[in-house]
Amino acid sequence: MAQPRVQWFKFSSPPNFYDLSGRLIPWFGGLAAILCVAGLYVGFVVAPPDYQQGDSYRIMFIHVPAAWMSMFLYVLMAVYAAIGLIWRVKTAEVMAKAIAPTGALFAFLCLWTGALWGKPTWGTYWVWDARLTSQLILLFLYLGYMALHGAIEDRQRAANASAVLALAGVVNVPIIYFSVVWWNTLHQGASITVTSAPTMETVMFVALMLMTFACWMYAIAVVLWRARLELLERERRAKWVLERMGGKA
Amino acid sequence: MSALLRALMALLRRDLLLAMRRRQDALVVLGFFVVVVSLFPLGVGPDPQLLRSMAPGVLWVSALLATMLSLERLFADDFRDGSLEQLLLTPQPLPLLVLMKILAHWLVTGLPLVLISPLLGMQLNLDGTEIAVLMMALLLGTPILSLVGAIGAGLTLGLRGGGVLISLLILPLYVPALIMGAGAVDAVMYGSSPDAHLSLLAALLIFTLLLAPWAIAAALRIMLD
Amino acid sequence: MSDAAAVPGGALDAPIPQPFPAHCLAVDGLVLERGERLLFNGLTFSLEAGELLQVAGRNGAGKTSLLRVLCGLTRPMEGEMTWNGVPVRRLDDGPGGHLAYLGHHNALKDELSAEENIQSQCRLHGCPQAPEVVFSMLEELGLGGHADLPVKLLSQGQKRRVALARLLLLRRPLWILDEPFAALDVQVIEVLRQALEAHLAARGMIILTTHQAVPVRGTQRTLTLGTGA
Numbered sequence: 213m214a215q216p217r218v219q220w221f222k223f224s225s226p227p228n229f230y231d232l233s234g235r236l237i238p239w240f241g242g243l244a245a246i247l248c249v250a251g252l253y254v255g256f257v258v259a260p261p262d263y264q265q266g267d268s269y270r271i272m273f274i275h276v277p278a279a280w281m282s283m284f285l286y287v288l289m290a291v292y293a294a295i296g297l298i299w300r301v302k303t304a305e306v307m308a309k310a311i312a313p314t315g316a317l318f319a320f321l322c323l324w325t326g327a328l329w330g331k332p333t334w335g336t337y338w339v340w341d342a343r344l345t346s347q348l349i350l351l352f353l354y355l356g357y358m359a360l361h362g363a364i365e366d367r368q369r370a371a372n373a374s375a376v377l378a379l380a381g382v383v384n385v386p387i388i389y390f391s392v393v394w395w396n397t398l399h400q401g402a403s404i405t406v407t408s409a410p411t412m413e414t415v416m417f418v419a420l421m422l423m424t425f426a427c428w429m430y431a432i433a434v435v436l437w438r439a440r441l442e443l444l445e446r447e448r449r450a451k452w453v454l455e456r457m458g459g460k461a
Numbered sequence: 462m463s464a465l466l467r468a469l470m471a472l473l474r475r476d477l478l479l480a481m482r483r484r485q486d487a488l489v490v491l492g493f494f495v496v497v498v499s500l501f502p503l504g505v506g507p508d509p510q511l512l513r514s515m516a517p518g519v520l521w522v523s524a525l526l527a528t529m530l531s532l533e534r535l536f537a538d539d540f541r542d543g544s545l546e547q548l549l550l551t552p553q554p555l556p557l558l559v560l561m562k563i564l565a566h567w568l569v570t571g572l573p574l575v576l577i578s579p580l581l582g583m584q585l586n587l588d589g590t591e592i593a594v595l596m597m598a599l600l601l602g603t604p605i606l607s608l609v610g611a612i613g614a615g616l617t618l619g620l621r622g623g624g625v626l627i628s629l630l631i632l633p634l635y636v637p638a639l640i641m642g643a644g645a646v647d648a649v650m651y652g653s654s655p656d657a658h659l660s661l662l663a664a665l666l667i668f669t670l671l672l673a674p675w676a677i678a679a680a681l682r683i684m685l686d
Numbered sequence: 687m688s689d690a691a692a693v694p695g696g697a698l699d700a701p702i703p704q705p706f707p708a709h710c711l712a713v714d715g716l717v718l719e720r721g722e723r724l725l726f727n728g729l730t731f732s733l734e735a736g737e738l739l740q741v742a743g744r745n746g747a748g749k750t751s752l753l754r755v756l757c758g759l760t761r762p763m764e765g766e767m768t769w770n771g772v773p774v775r776r777l778d779d780g781p782g783g784h785l786a787y788l789g790h791h792n793a794l795k796d797e798l799s800a801e802e803n804i805q806s807q808c809r810l811h812g813c814p815q816a817p818e819v820v821f822s823m824l825e826e827l828g829l830g831g832h833a834d835l836p837v838k839l840l841s842q843g844q845k846r847r848v849a850l851a852r853l854l855l856l857r858r859p860l861w862i863l864d865e866p867f868a869a870l871d872v873q874v875i876e877v878l879r880q881a882l883e884a885h886l887a888a889r890g891m892i893i894l895t896t897h898q899a900v901p902v903r904g905t906q907r908t909l910t911l912g913t914g915a
Contacts, residue, residue, distance in 0.1 A: 297679075352633040359629050363620045366721055372683040373616050377630060380612050380676050384634050387665070391637040395644060449722065464812045471809030475798070482797040482836075543791025550757055551810045552783035558810075686760050 224303045226443050227452035233436040240436070244429035251422030259415045268332045271325050277424040278322040279343065281431060282350055283385075285315035289357075290382035293375035303439070305371035306446065308378065309361055310439035314431050316354035322347050342396035346389045353381045367446055468553045469561045476565035486534065487569040494527040494574050498581045509586045516585035517595065517646035521639050524574050524599060525606060529631065531570040532610040533617075533624045535562065536681065540618050549685060556674035559681070563607050563674075571603035587646070594655045595646045601662040602642040608673040609634050615680030637665060705888040706859040708735040709770055709784070711756075716765035718751055725751055726911060729765070735859075735889040737905045738882070740896065747912030749895040750790075753862050756893060757787050783812070786858040788866055792849040796838035800824055800848045803837060807852055815855050823851045827877060843871050850874075854881060861885060863894040875900065 255273040262269040289311040296305035326344050327337040338344070357374050364370035447453050480487055501519045502512055539545040548558055578599050582592040613631035617623035645658035716729040725748030733739050741749050754760040756767070758774065767774040769784060794803045801820050808815045824833045827847045832840060837848060846869070853861065861882075867875055879900055882892055886904035 349633045349636055352629070356630040356633065359626060360616060363617070363622070363626055369683060369686060372686070373680065376612070376676055376680050376683065377616055380609075380634065383672065384637070387637045388633070391640040391661075395640040398644065398647075446722075467814060468810045468812055471806045471814075475795070475802075475806040478802070479795060479797055541791075542795065543789055543793035544795065546759060546787070546789060546791070547793045547807060548810070549759060550785070550787055552812055553810065 224301050226302060226447050226450070227456075229303045230440055230443055230452070230456070233440050237433050237436050237440075240429045240433035244426050244433055247422050247426035247429060251419055251426050254415065254422060255419035259413070259419050265333060268329060271329045273419050273423045275322055275325040275329060276420060277427040278318045278325065279347060280424060281427050282315050282319035282322055282347065282354075285311050285318065285431065286350060286353065286378075286385065287382060289315060290378040293371075293378040297372055297375040297379075302446070303443065305375070306439045306442045307435065308375065309371065310435045310442055311431075312354055312358050312361070313438070314434050316351060316358065318427070318431075319347055319351040319354055323351065340396070342393040345396070346392045349388055349392070350385070353385070357381070465553055465557070468551065469557060472548075472558055472561045473565050476562060477568065480565065480569040486531075487573065490527050490531040490570045491573045491577060493530055494523055495577065495581065497523040497526060499584070502585075513586040514650070516582060516587050516591075517643040517650070519585065520578060520581060520595060520599075520646075521602075521643040524578075524603060525632070525635055525639060527574060528571065528603065528606040528610055529628055530624075531566070532607070532614045532627060532631075535566050535611055535614040536618055537614075537623070540685075545618075545681065546685060549682065555678040555681065559611070559677045560670075560674045563604075563611050563677075566611075567604050567607045571607050574603055575599040587650075591646055591649050594649045594659075597659060598642040598645040598655070598662060601659065601666050602638045605638045605662075605666050605669050606635060608669045608677075609638075611677045612673060612680055615677045615684060618681070618684040638662065641665065706735065706890055708889055709859050709891065710734055711860060711891060712768045712771075713756070714766045714768070716752075716755065716767075717763045718748065718755060718760070719763055720748065720751055729911075731907075731909055733891050733893065733907075734905075735891060736886050737907065738886055738892040738894070738902060740894060740906060740908045741911065742895075742908050743911035749911060750864055752911065753787070753789075753864050753893065753895065757785060757862055784858055785860040785862055786811075786853050786856040787862045787864075788849055788853050789864045792845050793852075794837045794845055794848055797836055799834045799836055800829060800840070800851070801833045803848060804852050804855060808855055811856050811858075813855075813857055820851070820855065823855055824848070827851050828873070842869055843874055846870055847874055847877070850878060850881065859890050861890065861892045861894075863892065865895055865897070867896050867898045867900055 251273065255270055259270070261267050289308050292304045292308035292311065295301050296308055323344065326341075326347070330339060331337050357377055360377055361370050361374045364373055444453055498519060501515065505511060505515065536545060539548065549555060551558070575596055578595055579592045582595050587595065610627070610631050612634075613627040616630060617626045620626060641658045641662045645655040645662065648655040648658055710732065712732040714730050717727050718725045718729075729752070731739070741752055743749050751760060755762050793807070794800075798806070801817065801824065804820050804824075805815070805817070808820075821833055824830065824847075827850060829840075829844060829847055829851070832844060837845060840848070853863075866878055870878065875898075879902060882902045883904060885892060886902070
């Protein structure tokens with residue numbers, strides 16, 4: 213019983229986190245690059261054009277992973293925020309803060325690629341489609357989180373306050389999502405959805421999965437990297453930072 | 462228990478008394494609501510049919526902005542003069558105290574919006590039933606706006622540019638209330654029953670009532686830490 | 687009572703009728719960091735009934751922060767506080783049930799009268815007072831004619847007296863006072879000094895920060911911050 217507890221705290225202590233993440237980042241980064249190249253190759257070269265949408269559907273290989281990532285990352289951010297808030301684990305606080313920009317980036321990518329896909333498909337860059345609308349609100353939630361974090365000078369207070377906001381947000385996300393879907397069906401009847409692919413060919417599925425994993429690896433690498441820097445800044449007076457920086461200089 | 466009840470009533474009474482002595486604050490919010498709604502026809506043209514179809518959204522968005530405007534001061538005055546610290550030091554549970562403050566705030570800013578909404582509804586060509594549903598929806602919805610908004614008010618205590626920041630934090634969280642509230646009026650307008658919307662709005666109110674006070678209490682403790 | 691005219695609040699010289707039961711506050715290994723600065727590391731002290739603790743230290747040493755930690759407003763990074771041997775965080779009614787805090791702010795509402803301010807706060811703290819009691823307390827503190835005026839019409843010194851009246855009426859065994867003597871005129875300082883002595887005599891406990899040396903009869907101790915860092 214005591215053993216795993218010790219292990220967990222060992223990993224979550226700032227110096228261990230710093231060392232371990234330093235060793236892991238190149239691996240995640242490398243995997244991201246390989247998976248991305250493979251995914252793009254399968255998606256753009258191997259997969260056949262869609263019989264209805266032609267080549268424009270290929271943007272789905274970025275659009276859909278981005279949409280997934282932005283949602284997963286929000287939940288993950290809230291989980292880290294809760295851990296930081298309740299158990300006061302500094303590494304978790306740092307992770308929550310580090311996830312936000314990446315999540316916002318994916319939400320933005322999803323909206324952008326959605327708009328680019330919408331032009332040839334629907335003839336307009338923006339429709340008030342349920343998914344696009346809830347993605348837009350998700351982007352606002354990310355922006356609010358980052359704005360609050362930035363507005364509070366004291367780092368501890370900033371982490372705690374934005375954790376409360378992230379939790380309020382994550383409780384609301386499903387409600388927002390369902391109310392937007394409901395609003396959409398009431399106002400537009402059966403609307404077109406971005407990912408209406410009832411029968412997806414295996415190749416397309418493979419490409420999608422490759423890109424999704426590429427996005428995960430990218431997100432992990434970037435988030436860990438950002439968390440490392442943040443940790444260094446927060447702990448810059450701590451002995452472990454001085455030891456490591458002294459060794460390098 | 463009775464000591465707790467007495468404490469809660471004392472807080473409610475104090476806040477209502479303060480609102481009475483600073484009537485202008487509440488009136489400004491009401492005025493803002495009326496002016497914003499009245500500006501819409503000037504922006505989109507006087508076509509009665511267009512105004513009618515826009516009315517639910519216009520009224521709801523205006524109510525939302527008016528609430529937003531009033532929220533900044535919900536805790537700010539108490540924060541400045543030290544009363545909020547004392548509130549945290551009372552032996553009473555903070556979420557309940559917070560709930561009382563929001564109740565007082567809603568009574569002086571939210572309720573007036575509900576009461577004046579028929580007038581504005583008529584201005585925008587809504588008929589009798591639609592106005593009744595609008596009032597019902599606002600009655601259920603404005604407390605949600607106050608409760609959720611109070612989280613933002615707590616989290617931006619003492620920050621520079623707090624007012625603008627509250628909007629960015631809280632407006633996305635207002636989406637469900639906006640959709641269901643405006644949707645209820647839309648529903649009667651198109652001849653269907655608003656029951657589903659109103660029930661969902663009521664459910665959302667209960668849900669918010671149960672969770673928001675804890676979030677607000679946590680926010681206050683953090684910002685006063 | 688003979689010199690009551692010269693010193694408002696002379697009646698406070700009389701001991702408070704019911705002494706408090708003997709309490710004990712202990713602080714063990716307190717660690718607090720503010721804005722990435724370590725304010726104190728492993729602060730330990732205890733306070734018995736009838737004792738006064740003066741927290742000393744240069745500006746920025748963390749005096750106010752310490753008081754806020756003791757109030758339960760600020761969460762220390764480490765350390766434990768016990769009240770009569772029970773950890774404070776586990777007390778049912780929190781630290782607030784035992785202490786009265788007077789900070790930099792008077793915590794008064796400008797639009798309410800002195801009496802309304804005190805009444806509402808006493809009820810909030812769970813110890814309602816009859817109006818006569820409030821009025822007579824205000825009178826003792828030399829605010830007899832001002833009890834019904836909105837607080838915004840009072841001077842700084844008078845506002846401080848209202849806050850002082852609240853402190854006295856809350857009947858809490860532990861007083862935590864942040865610079866209580868600052869910006870007070872001589873008369874009010876004397877009133878406050880007597881109130882402190884009466885509180886100690888009634889087995890109350892006081893923790894305060896001050897720049898002024900004010901002689902208070904009773905057991906006194908000094909805690910100097912900022913020497914370790």
